[in-house]
Amino acid sequence: MSAxxxxxxxxDIWPVTISNGTSITNGDNLGxxxxxxxxxxxxxxxxxxxxxxxxxxxxxxxxxxxxxxxEITVTASAGDCVVWVPTAFASIPMIxxxxxxxxxxxxxxxxxIIQLILRSV
Numbered sequence: 001m002s003a004x005x006x007x008x009x010x011x012d013i014w015p016v017t018i019s020n021g022t023s024i025t026n027g028d029n030l031g032x033x034x035x036x037x038x039x040x041x042x043x044x045x046x047x048x049x050x051x052x053x054x055x056x057x058x059x060x061x062x063x064x065x066x067x068x069x070x071e072i073t074v075t076a077s078a079g080d081c082v083v084w085v086p087t088a089f090a091s092i093p094m095i096x097x098x099x100x101x102x103x104x105x106x107x108x109x110x111x112x113i114i115q116l117i118l119r120s121v
Contacts (some may be wrong), residue, residue: 008049012118023105024098037083044078047099047106054094
């Protein structure tokens with residue numbers, strides 16, 4: 001087994017969709033995995049990404065913010081692979097990905113499948 005094969009065996013890639021005319025995915029249970037990054041679709045109406053988290057099996061959703069009260073924002077363009085320090089999302093059991101911000105969501109002109117890069121730790 002090559003190092004590449006070994007790496008692929010510990011990563012999970014999950015597709016989530018922002019449907020045409022909407023700005024946020026459905027809630028996804030990360031199943032105890034950590035979110036390490038994402039791969040953007042080729043068809044993407046330009047917008048940054050923000051996130052919502054649920055800690056009660058999807059009943060309530062909360063905007064994900066940093067310690068200064070700002071929404072965690074990821075700059076991403078069509079076709080990008082974006083990675084980050086995995087501790088940023090380590091405590092989140094369920095997640096939604098939003099196109100734009102809570103104050104200014106951006107609707108997608110086409111159905112957009114974002115690939116979540118997940119890994120067990």
